[in-house]
Every structure is written in C-alpha cells, then in structure tokens.
Amino acid sequence: MSAGPENDSTLREHLSALVDGELKPGDAARACAAWRDDASCRATWHTYHLIGDALRSDDLASDGQHDAQFLKALRERLAREPVVLAPAPQGVESAPMRAVAVGGRRWGWRAPSAVAAGFVMVAGALVATREPERPAAVALAPTPVAKAAPSAAAEPILVATNPAAAPVGMVDGKFIRDARLDRYLAAHKQFAGSSALGVPSAFLRSATSDASNR
Amino acid sequence: MNANDADAPLVERVKLGDVKAFEMLVVKYQRRIERLIGRMVRDVDLVPDIAQETFVRAYRAIPQFRGESAFYTWLYRIAVNTAKKALVELKRDPTVSESALAAREDDDETSRVENELSDGETPDAVLASKQVAAAVNAAIEALSEDLRQAITLREIEGLSYEEIADLMNCPIGTVRSRIFRAREAIALRLRPLLDTREGSRW
Numbered sequence: 456m457s458a459g460p461e462n463d464s465t466l467r468e469h470l471s472a473l474v475d476g477e478l479k480p481g482d483a484a485r486a487c488a489a490w491r492d493d494a495s496c497r498a499t500w501h502t503y504h505l506i507g508d509a510l511r512s513d514d515l516a517s518d519g520q521h522d523a524q525f526l527k528a529l530r531e532r533l534a535r536e537p538v539v540l541a542p543a544p545q546g547v548e549s550a551p552m553r554a555v556a557v558g559g560r561r562w563g564w565r566a567p568s569a570v571a572a573g574f575v576m577v578a579g580a581l582v583a584t585r586e587p588e589r590p591a592a593v594a595l596a597p598t599p600v601a602k603a604a605p606s607a608a609a610e611p612i613l614v615a616t617n618p619a620a621a622p623v624g625m626v627d628g629k630f631i632r633d634a635r636l637d638r639y640l641a642a643h644k645q646f647a648g649s650s651a652l653g654v655p656s657a658f659l660r661s662a663t664s665d666a667s668n669r
Numbered sequence: 670m671n672a673n674d675a676d677a678p679l680v681e682r683v684k685l686g687d688v689k690a691f692e693m694l695v696v697k698y699q700r701r702i703e704r705l706i707g708r709m710v711r712d713v714d715l716v717p718d719i720a721q722e723t724f725v726r727a728y729r730a731i732p733q734f735r736g737e738s739a740f741y742t743w744l745y746r747i748a749v750n751t752a753k754k755a756l757v758e759l760k761r762d763p764t765v766s767e768s769a770l771a772a773r774e775d776d777d778e779t780s781r782v783e784n785e786l787s788d789g790e791t792p793d794a795v796l797a798s799k800q801v802a803a804a805v806n807a808a809i810e811a812l813s814e815d816l817r818q819a820i821t822l823r824e825i826e827g828l829s830y831e832e833i834a835d836l837m838n839c840p841i842g843t844v845r846s847r848i849f850r851a852r853e854a855i856a857l858r859l860r861p862l863l864d865t866r867e868g869s870r871w
Binding site: 467468471472473474475476477478480483484490491494497498499500501502503504505506507509510511514515516517518519520522523525526528529530532536538539540 | 674675676677678679681682683684685686687688689690691692693695696697699700701703704717720721724725728729731732794797798799800801802805806809820821823824825829830845846848849852853855856859860862863870871
C-alpha cells in the first residue's frame with residue numbers, strides 16, 4: 456500500500472480511509488500533501504465528508520460553494536497565525552521536515568526585511584556622518600535625490616538611496632519633506648534634541664565602545 | 670491521543686506544524702459547527718463569522734489538545750464558548766447587529782424564516798442543499814447491498830472498519846474498498862450539482 460503508485464484512484468482510496476481515520480501515518484502524510492497540491496483532491500475530500508454529513512442529516516447538506524468560501528476566508532486568517540508546533544510524537548515520517556519547510560516559507564519575508572532595515576540604518580548613519588551640520592532630523596531619512604533639481608546633483612550627502620522610500624526630495628535647494636516624516640520626527644523629539652545625534656560620530660563611537668565593553 | 674478518534678492522524682500532523690491538515694479538519698467539521706452555532710445565534714449573517722472565530726481559536730489551542738476527548742468534542746466546546754461570548758458582546762453592543770437581537774427577541778416563526786434566508790443562506794443555496802441531500806439519498810438507494818451496508822455502518826452507525834469487517838464477515842481491506850467504492854458512486858452523482866469543473870473552486 457505504502458509503495459503503491461500515486462494514481463488518482465489509490466490516492467482517493469487513501470483519502471476515503473483518512474476520512475474514517477483508518478489510514479497509516481505515512482499514507483496520511485501523502486494524503487495531506489495531495490490535499491495541499493491538488494485542487495481535485497480538495498474537492499474529493501470535501502465531497503466525501505459532505506456525503507457523510509448528508510447521510511446523517513439532510514440539513515447538513517450544502518451545495519459546496521459556501522464551504523469553499525468559508526475555507527478561503529479562514530485560510531486568510533490562519534495565514535496571520537503563528538505556525539503551531541507541539542512536541543512531536545514518534546513514528547510520523549518526515550513530518551519535522553515539513554514543519555521546518557512550512558515555517559521557512561511563512562517567515563521567509565523576515566530575512567529580506569531585516570536586510571532592508573539594516574541597509575536603512577547604515578544609510579542613515581552614513582548620511583549623518585558625512586553631513587554633521589545637517590539637522591539630524593533630515594539625516595535620519597535616507598532618500599534618493601530628486602533628479603529634476605540641478606543643485607541636488609552637487610549635493611554630496613545623499614549617497615545612499617533607497618528606492619522603496621522617498622520621504623524627502625530636493626527641489627531648487629529646498630527640502631520637500633513627507634508629512635509622515637514630520638509626524639515621525641515630532642513623535643521622537645527626544646532624539647532630535649539629543650547631543651548624541653547632534654554629533655553623529657560620537658554616537659557611532661559610543662556604540663562601538665559599548666560592544667568592546669562586553 | 671484517543672485511539673478511537675478518527676481525527677487523530679490529522680490532529681498529529683497539525684501539531685507538527687502542518688496547517689493544511691488543519692484545513693482538512695475544517696472542511697470536515699465546518700458544516701456541523703455552523704449548524705451548532707446557528708442554533709445558538711439566530712442571525713445567520715453572524716454564523717460564519719463565529720464559526721471562523723471558533724476554528725481560529727481551535728488552531729491556537731491545538732498544542733494544548735491532549736486527546737482525552739475526541740477532537741470533535743473539544744471543537745464543539747470551543748464553538749459553544751465562542752458563540753456564548755459573541756452573544757454577550759452582542760447584548761453589550763447592540764449596534765453590532767440589531768437584526769440579530771431582533772431575531773432573538775422575536776420568536777415569530779415567519780420572521781425567523783425570513784432571517785434564515787438572509788445573505789448567507791439564499792433561497793438558491795437552500796434549494797441547492799436540498800438537491801444535494803436528495804441526490805445522496807437517491808445514490809445510496811442505487812448502491813449494491815454490500816456497498817450500501819458498508820457506508821451506512823460507517824457513516825450513520827459510526828463503526829470502525831474492524832467492527833464492520835466483523836459484522837459483514839469479510840477482511841478489513843474489503844471494508845475499506847467497499848466504503849471507497851460507495852463514496853465514489855455517490856460522488857459521481859453529486860458532481861453535476863457541486864461544480865461544473867471539479868475542483869475549480871477548491
């Protein structure tokens with residue numbers, strides 16, 4: 456059975472046995488994979504259960520459309536939930552690897568955003584270091600230079616560009632700031648006024664000495 | 670884990686992080702859970718929401734599910750608690766759904782029917798469900814005696830394959846095959862009612 460061909464009929468027979476909880480764990484893993492990968496398997500699984508429900512009670516019958524919509528909506532909610540991981544029992548083949556794979560996919564976005572966040576920090580520090588007299592408020596936001604502004608081309612400060620975020624532009628030597636940035640800065644006034652940021656190099660040095668003290 | 674619980678294999682997989690196994694359990698129980706909630710909360714518009722909340726809570730709590738009861742018993746309890754909580758919130762904040770409260774206070778049969786037919790449960794859907802029920806019953810009648818007996822003992826009497834094998838005096842493998850063939854025969858009759866192209870909406 457476990458070495459049997461994965462043709463449709465065998466697979467559906469496995470699904471049928473799984474409906475009744477009479478499938479070996481290894482075959483159950485394959486049936487779950489089939490549900491994941493194959494829409495016709497999902498339809499079959501639904502139909503088998505619908506048959507059981509309709510046999511037990513007429514008012515459990517459904518045309519299936521509502522059921523499919525229900526699952527679709529629930530999927531969106533489950534996607535926002537952390538992956539469940541409980542202590543693993545023995546004898547369920549390859550399941551831990553599946554869990555890792557699922558986890559990897561679910562949290563895969565974290566790595567790029569961490570890199571992006573790091574980039575923004577470094578860019579911010581660079582800008583701050585190169586232009587100490589620039590208000591710290593502006594230096595905090597690494598931004599691309601508006602290409603239309605001729606004077607901007609001569610500006611040496613805006614070395615790091617982040618195409619994803621452009622809260623500040625430079626037109627005719629004037630800063631055009633995003634209102635969101637202003638709100639952010641207003642909410643973080645204590646940093647704008649702090650001497651550490653006012654003298655950015657001191658700020659950077661203190662960070663490194665912190666690290667060496669450990 | 671309760672060895673008699675037919676859901677044990679899927680529950681184990683959910684605990685190992687397989688969210689798809691949980692989806693399979695949802696498809697299995699969503700109709701029963703919605704019916705249960707529908708009996709507690711009269712506003713049919715709220716029923717799917719409360720059912721969704723039930724399944725989300727169950728998913729969060731499943732690491733704590735030890736299998737001392739059957740999975741469905743456990744899920745049933747969560748559904749009842751979720752529906753009760755929703756009713757309390759509804760009383761505290763009537764703006765959420767005035768129709769829900771009106772439906773609860775007004776036990777007049779006609780207005781109840783009107784309510785049941787709102788949005789989530791359109792006359793079309795009700796008719797389609799009746800057709801499905803009729804098709805399943807007709808398909809059962811058309812089965813051979815062996816297949817009908819096997820699927821009935823399983824789905825209506827809730828017997829295990831082993832018990833059915835004892836009763837029908839045949840190997841377990843035969844039971845499994847008979848139940849499968851019975852389901853296939855019924856599914857064939859249902860297919861035109863359920864969807865034009867199989868699986869297109871799943």
